[in-house]
Amino acid sequence: MITRNTRQKVAIREAFEEAGRPLSTGEVLDLAQSKVEKLGIATVYRNVKSLVDEGWLATVELPGETSRYEIAGKDHHHHFQCESCSRVFELHGCLPGLDRLAETGYSVRRHELVLYGSCPECNGNRPAR
Amino acid sequence: MITRNTRQKVAIREAFEEAGRPLSTGEVLDLAQSKVEKLGIATVYRNVKSLVDEGWLATVELPGETSRYEIAGKDHHHHFQCESCSRVFELHGCLPGLDRLAETGYSVRRHELVLYGSCPECNGNRPAR
DNA sequence: ATAGGTGCAAACAGTTTGCATGTAT
DNA sequence: ATACATGCAAACTGTTTGCACCTAT
Numbered sequence: 556m557i558t559r560n561t562r563q564k565v566a567i568r569e570a571f572e573e574a575g576r577p578l579s580t581g582e583v584l585d586l587a588q589s590k591v592e593k594l595g596i597a598t599v600y601r602n603v604k605s606l607v608d609e610g611w612l613a614t615v616e617l618p619g620e621t622s623r624y625e626i627a628g629k630d631h632h633h634h635f636q637c638e639s640c641s642r643v644f645e646l647h648g649c650l651p652g653l654d655r656l657a658e659t660g661y662s663v664r665r666h667e668l669v670l671y672g673s674c675p676e677c678n679g680n681r682p683a684r
Numbered sequence: 685m686i687t688r689n690t691r692q693k694v695a696i697r698e699a700f701e702e703a704g705r706p707l708s709t710g711e712v713l714d715l716a717q718s719k720v721e722k723l724g725i726a727t728v729y730r731n732v733k734s735l736v737d738e739g740w741l742a743t744v745e746l747p748g749e750t751s752r753y754e755i756a757g758k759d760h761h762h763h764f765q766c767e768s769c770s771r772v773f774e775l776h777g778c779l780p781g782l783d784r785l786a787e788t789g790y791s792v793r794r795h796e797l798v799l800y801g802s803c804p805e806c807n808g809n810r811p812a813r
Numbered sequence: 814a815t816a817g818g819t820g821c822a823a824a825c826a827g828t829t830t831g832c833a834t835g836t837a838t
Numbered sequence: 839a840t841a842c843a844t845g846c847a848a849a850c851t852g853t854t855t856g857c858a859c860c861t862a863t
Contacts, residue, residue, distance in 0.1 A: 618746055621827070661801060662801045675789030723819090723820090
């Protein structure tokens with residue numbers, strides 16, 4: 556499928572590049588609306604979906620949370636969610652042996668790990684925002 | 685709050701006891717409806733909530749999935765979701781050092797780990813259902 | 814008898830879709 | 839020029855709530 560470079564799609568891509576962390580559709584809307592006044596939520600959903608289809612974005616699913624999206628192509632990693640500001644951050648690396656937690660009979664294909672706590676900003680270390 | 689032992693609440697508790705694995709509200713409805721014909725989904729939600737409040741159930745949140753609920757009081761553990769039948773199973777134990785994945789500045793309070801793959805039944809080992 | 818629970822339908826939030834209009838190409 | 843994208847509103851799904859009726863105590 557041919558994909559046009561509309562103002563809204565550019566703004567959405569920039570939102571991710573500038574945020575440097577996984578974003579929810581709501582966060583994308585907020586961030587991109589500062590560049591495209593009348594941006595609608597449906598357009599955010601449609602563009603995020605097409606960016607995922609194009610392989611430019613990857614979906615980040617979190618327990619009990621609305622999906623986040625991050626720029627694709629990164630190595631295997633997991634995420635951290637701040638219990639105070641709800642923002643999601645990328646962690647690096649993983650631990651070996653996680654898949655061994657399953658008993659005989661189960662075949663494990665992948666895993667997801669999420670850490671929760673307080674992010675550096677909410678922790679007191681420079682609330683920049 | 686006083687809590688009555690209605691037919692529907694008893695049926696819901698039994699659904700969990702008989703299933704032996706975390707259940708979604710939809711699964712609870714299906715299972716409990718075989719005992720209480722006209723059970724409504726709102727009643728399931730209300731009873732599940734009150735069982736959680738009473739401490740009899742614990743909420744199990746999974747990435748990109750609707751919440752499951754399990755009988756409370758178990759030791760720290762994680763879950764397995766079958767990618768074929770979508771059912772969720774309980775794993776036992778955990779691995780040390782998971783929280784070390786966070787960089788300096790983050791304070792980790794807890795974590796969630798979910799393994800994905802194929803459950804024993806879907807794996808071929810006796811599709812009992 | 815009566816406070817609390819149930820069932821149904823309406824209300825809600827997040828997400829998706831239909832359609833007339835707008836716009837990259 | 840025209841096929842694809844947008845914005846708005848309606849539709850959908852999972853969950854919650856209002857309300858008249860029901861029932862465990």
